[in-house]
Amino acid sequence: MPHINVIGGIKMKKRIVFLMATIFILSFVGACATGKAPSTTGSKKIFMSNAYYTAPYCAPLNKGVENKAKELGYTIQIVDGEGNADKQLAQFKAAVAEGYNALIYFPADQASSPPVVKYLNETGLPWIVLNTRVDPSIEDQVPCTVASDEVEIGRNIGRLAVDYLKDGGSAVYIEGAAGASYTVNVTKGLNEILKGSKIDILNDHQYSDWDPGKAMKITEDFLTKYGKDKIDLVICQDGGMFQGAISALDAVGLKGILKCVAAGNDLIIKESIIDGSLLGTSIQDPFIEGALGVTSLDKLIKGEKVDKWAVTPGGMCLKADVEKHNWF
Amino acid sequence: MKKFTYNSTAIKNFLFERSIVIMLFIFIIVMTIIKPAFYGWDNIVNILNEMTVYGITACAMTVAIICGEFDLSASSVFAWSTVLFVSMTNKFGLVPAFLITIISGAFWGILNGWLVSKVRMSAFVATLGTMTIIKGLAFFYTDGVPINTSNTTLQAIGSFNIAGISITPIAFILVFSAFVFVLLKTKFGRKLYATGGNYEVARLAGINVTFYKFIIFVILGICAALSASLFVVRIHAGSALYGGDLALYSVAATVIGGTSLSGGNGGVTKTIVGLLVLSVLFNALTLLGIQGYFQQLIRGIVLISVIMFDASINRKR
Numbered sequence: 001m002p003h004i005n006v007i008g009g010i011k012m013k014k015r016i017v018f019l020m021a022t023i024f025i026l027s028f029v030g031a032c033a034t035g036k037a038p039s040t041t042g043s044k045k046i047f048m049s050n051a052y053y054t055a056p057y058c059a060p061l062n063k064g065v066e067n068k069a070k071e072l073g074y075t076i077q078i079v080d081g082e083g084n085a086d087k088q089l090a091q092f093k094a095a096v097a098e099g100y101n102a103l104i105y106f107p108a109d110q111a112s113s114p115p116v117v118k119y120l121n122e123t124g125l126p127w128i129v130l131n132t133r134v135d136p137s138i139e140d141q142v143p144c145t146v147a148s149d150e151v152e153i154g155r156n157i158g159r160l161a162v163d164y165l166k167d168g169g170s171a172v173y174i175e176g177a178a179g180a181s182y183t184v185n186v187t188k189g190l191n192e193i194l195k196g197s198k199i200d201i202l203n204d205h206q207y208s209d210w211d212p213g214k215a216m217k218i219t220e221d222f223l224t225k226y227g228k229d230k231i232d233l234v235i236c237q238d239g240g241m242f243q244g245a246i247s248a249l250d251a252v253g254l255k256g257i258l259k260c261v262a263a264g265n266d267l268i269i270k271e272s273i274i275d276g277s278l279l280g281t282s283i284q285d286p287f288i289e290g291a292l293g294v295t296s297l298d299k300l301i302k303g304e305k306v307d308k309w310a311v312t313p314g315g316m317c318l319k320a321d322v323e324k325h326n327w328f
Numbered sequence: 329m330k331k332f333t334y335n336s337t338a339i340k341n342f343l344f345e346r347s348i349v350i351m352l353f354i355f356i357i358v359m360t361i362i363k364p365a366f367y368g369w370d371n372i373v374n375i376l377n378e379m380t381v382y383g384i385t386a387c388a389m390t391v392a393i394i395c396g397e398f399d400l401s402a403s404s405v406f407a408w409s410t411v412l413f414v415s416m417t418n419k420f421g422l423v424p425a426f427l428i429t430i431i432s433g434a435f436w437g438i439l440n441g442w443l444v445s446k447v448r449m450s451a452f453v454a455t456l457g458t459m460t461i462i463k464g465l466a467f468f469y470t471d472g473v474p475i476n477t478s479n480t481t482l483q484a485i486g487s488f489n490i491a492g493i494s495i496t497p498i499a500f501i502l503v504f505s506a507f508v509f510v511l512l513k514t515k516f517g518r519k520l521y522a523t524g525g526n527y528e529v530a531r532l533a534g535i536n537v538t539f540y541k542f543i544i545f546v547i548l549g550i551c552a553a554l555s556a557s558l559f560v561v562r563i564h565a566g567s568a569l570y571g572g573d574l575a576l577y578s579v580a581a582t583v584i585g586g587t588s589l590s591g592g593n594g595g596v597t598k599t600i601v602g603l604l605v606l607s608v609l610f611n612a613l614t615l616l617g618i619q620g621y622f623q624q625l626i627r628g629i630v631l632i633s634v635i636m637f638d639a640s641i642n643r644k645r
Binding site: 062114 | 363365368370371374375377378381467470471472473474475476478486559562563564565566567568569570572573610611613614615617618619620621623624
């Protein structure tokens with residue numbers, strides 16, 4: 001009777017598993033190194049740490065950065081800062097060790113930005129802040145901030161609301177991430193316009209962390225808490241939140257009946273302006289913002305003068321203006 | 329003449345027991361060849377400084393896992409502690425703030441320990457509940473807004489370094505050494521292993537298993553607060569949103585290092601390997617120029633490969 005070598009079979013399987021795991025890992029490292037290693041023959045390298053890499057707004061923003069960088073002849077790497085300034089600090093240190101020529105910093109929040117700004121200045125490399133402004137106490141230490149006039153965005157949203165509810169009414173308001181400069185400043189601008197108006201914001205701060213799913217849940221809770229008849233307007237800070245809000249309204253048959261105002265250049269915003277469920281938007285084009293960031297950094301790299309604050313073009317967009325803008 | 333005996337079984341056992349270390353070593357060698365910047369002193373220091381903030385809590389999580397438990401609320405304790413440490417520093421100064429923060433961490437640990445050991449709730453459910461409570465408290469306390477401090481002593485401590493090594497790795501070495509000593513050289517450590525290895529047998533052997541199930545959460549709470557304090561020393565800010573990945577990171581480091589989730593074995597020396605795997609991988613992906621989306625994908629694949637390989641080796645043995 002033939003002897004079946006079970007032990008030998010197990011040993012062979014162990015060796016195969018070992019070999020496979022090692023080859024797997026090495027091939028990944030090798031492929032990554034071959035595919036992504038920046039050129040050493042002259043192309044300058046830009047490194048960007050984006051604290052909100054996975055937020056809907058940041059996908060076209062990253063694209064805007066990448067496209068402009070390639071157009072200007074730079075190699076670009078964008079990494080996820082995961083909302084953690086300590087992680088972003090470590091990423092920048094790794095980038096400097098790797099020899100990157102210029103840096104883009106998209107902060108997680110204002111409060112934790114000072115140590116990162118301090119380090120970036122210590123590197124001696126050209127760098128900018130993109131989208132989210134740093135702590136006001138150290139803003140003068142930033143060579144260039146490329147960001148929207150967030151307060152003006154808030155004012156635009158407020159103007160849309162006041163124009164719609166001329167005789168007053170009740171609104172609910174969904175905000176972004178607590179502590180983010182965009183959230184704080186948009187709310188500031190909104191409150192400036194609503195002060196003295198007859199519009200009443202029913203809720204206290206409700207943060208959706210830029211997540212459409214959370215925004216949807218918040219809207220559903222508002223409808224339950226205040227009642228569908230008590231709310232006259234839904235105000236959203238960006239397109240992601242609007243997407244969540246409109247989904248909640250659609251689910252209860254209120255889409256187009258209970259109006260909204262928002263900010264952003266999302267496709268759903270465009271469609272909603274056209275179909276009338278969204279009154280208008282305050283423009284914040286992430287493609288343009290990303291591209292402007294790289295253009296400003298390019299000037300710094302070349303030693304040219306840049307403004308301390310390069311304002312991302314904005315303004316209001318109503319139904320008649322829809323075709324004039326980029327949507328994503 | 330004495331014959332030299334080549335014991336291949338002993339060598340194989342030695343290698344299999346250290347399979348993760350060997351894979352890490354191979355990975356480091358490959359990275360050193362591909363990216364000379366990887367083994368530069370600045371980069372090594374960068375890895376050390378970054379990994380040791382969470383590393384302290386990872387050591388405590390290892391102790392909890394050895395005892396057969398784990399703590400989901402570690403992330404929330406971390407977040408709350410950053411907020412408390414910053415606000416108390418602004419009000420009372422650095423030393424009182426530190427003491428208050430550590431006591432607060434111990435308090436949350438006592439709550440978790442009481443729920444698990446006395447009320448006999450499962451650790452998953454109990455710490456899931458406290459995770460939500462503590463995070464909510466942190467949001468309520470700050471109204472959701474991150475806060476920072478310009479305390480000059482704190483900033484000076486944050487800037488302190490010896491050849492680039494900040495205070496964080498130094499604190500980690502002290503905490504790690506204490507854990508190693510306690511786990512390996514004391515009755516406390518032995519009883520901890522016994523409790524995690526077989527709860528009933530340990531109880532019947534006269535070990536106060538309730539106490540051990542309780543104390544591990546207190547240790548975790550204190551360590552999460554300590555990690556948070558060191559984080560604030562580096563970043564000078566606190567927020568209810570910080571440390572969201574701490575609990576999972578600590579468990580991952582523990583498991584990758586080779587400590588079994590079923591309890592009764594493992595150790596913090598193995599967790600250091602897990603921490604290195606995570607930190608080196610994270611650093612390597614940045615140095616290799618990998619874009620953000622791919623980094624997440626690759627990190628997940630490599631981690632599964634490492635754990636799968638190790639589990640396969642140990643199962644067959």
